[in-house]
Amino acid sequence: MSSLDQIVSPIVGDLKDVENILTENTASEYSFVDMAVQHVVEGGGKRLRPILVLLSAKTVGYQGVDAHTLAAVVELIHVASLVHDDVLDEAAIRRGRETLQTKWGNKVAVLVGDYLHARVLSMLVARRSDDPAMAILADTTQAMCEGEVIHAYKSGDFDISEEEYLKIISFKTGKLITASCTLGAQLGTKDQQQIDALTAYGQQIGTAFQIVDDLLDFVEAPEKLGKNAYGDLREGKLTYPIIHTRKVCNDDEKQTLEKVLNPNTDENEAILAVESLFRKYEVEPHCLNVAQDYANSAKEALTTLPTSDAKTALENLADYVVSRDT
């Protein structure tokens, strides 16, 4: 398996430019706003969405710098949604750093999220006015919000089906990952088949990404994740591993699972119960297999595209999304 650093080697210079754009375009005349925004933007993460924009553009032959702005825009949309997620989840840490609400309270966190969305709008407006990216990102942002609202609304609803859940995550996470690929592709080609291929890649990798994200919440050490383990579960948010377990387990075990979701249940008791069910039903390998199937479909979607370093990087990225441990 390639490391992420190896995978992104064809675009390492571009990624530096994206970081500069992120810093320049989030500056506020109010130094406190500036500081709070830099805290979350520099918090970093993998920059998966910028990587997808840049690699998708390069895969279809694009060589300009316009991709850098779009890459920064999709990352800002992502960061803004994380800021609000952390408020909703009452998360104390994210990627090993204190969250905004830990440092400055919920109000500042909600408003900084709003501010980032506003900056995205400003950045889009400052681009070409006939830009098709705007419509795609408007649809994407709207779908992300719908997915988030529904996931929050269904919080604690034990009867959500796998299909329903997969649709919600295709809105919540998948749309922005897919848009990253589509936007990159549109920069480099007018060939709709190539654009569709990269869009399909994005859809598949997006689902793989979210299933693995859900799984890591259960199986990875909190120090490594930079956030609390079992965070989703403890706030009543059902995710793929639990929804799958509920589908395959017996009626007694279903009752145990339902109890685990009750916030009054002792945390250690809940964790032991989940670990036991995950072992019995081999939930971790199952989730990884499902995610790998999506990753394989993502790679297949690229077969009609010409061979290049960037295409190879996208193929490796699909595998990385499944095999990563953070």
Add this chain to the structure above:
Amino acid sequence: MSSLDQIVSPIVGDLKDVENILTENTASEYSFVDMAVQHVVEGGGKRLRPILVLLSAKTVGYQGVDAHTLAAVVELIHVASLVHDDVLDEAAIRRGRETLQTKWGNKVAVLVGDYLHARVLSMLVARRSDDPAMAILADTTQAMCEGEVIHAYKSGDFDISEEEYLKIISFKTGKLITASCTLGAQLGTKDQQQIDALTAYGQQIGTAFQIVDDLLDFVEAPEKLGKNAYGDLREGKLTYPIIHTRKVCNDDEKQTLEKVLNPNTDENEAILAVESLFRKYEVEPHCLNVAQDYANSAKEALTTLPTSDAKTALENLADYVVSRDT
């Protein structure tokens, strides 16, 4: 004094169209999202910002229907900011209706606010792509967020000056009211002097509006306001009447005021202390005078514009903003 119904009589048909656009453009395929959004959008309010778009456009001779969409857009931006304000203020009721977080919790409220912002972006994108409204609204939304962040950050800071406060409210509230007038004007004329006149009107009326809003929080009955009295004060948010009182009172009284802002102070004790200082320093008439000065400046800004029903309506609206009791 004219009632608001009388003032808006030249645009009553247009306002109905705006309501229809608001309903059509906030629909979601998820019925829960739909219901939550309709709850806040129908919650209504005075529709001050749509009224300003429509009257400004009409004042400079505009007769088309494009003003209806822009009027709906500015109202949605306003509603979205109210939804998040209510979360931040932990408000239980707004305009006599339960707030979203009372009905469905904080998470849904934060996310519905995000969703409304996303719909605004979609509506803007669906308009003409060369539209100057987009840049104005991008700047406006950004400034609103900056003002909100700074007001939340300064919450409980007793040393904020009148000038600093007026700058914050020009960002928080003033920018969207001003943009409403500018956008309406741009629809009807290319004459920059006319556009500047309506922009100046918007700036002045925006400040008048916010000072009266601040005052009503102290002097009006909660039943009438449809929200809790002294709400700003009790959550440590300094507004114009308190900032002014602090400036004119003696050192002992300053200490009393500072104590009032401490959430541990008994609520009735705090209210009595504020009432006594407001009487002694005639704070209510002072605030109304200051607001009326801004309203007068707003009316003066219109003098170069041709006489019309719409212009008269804007003049009456400036006085209404000061004399209203809700």
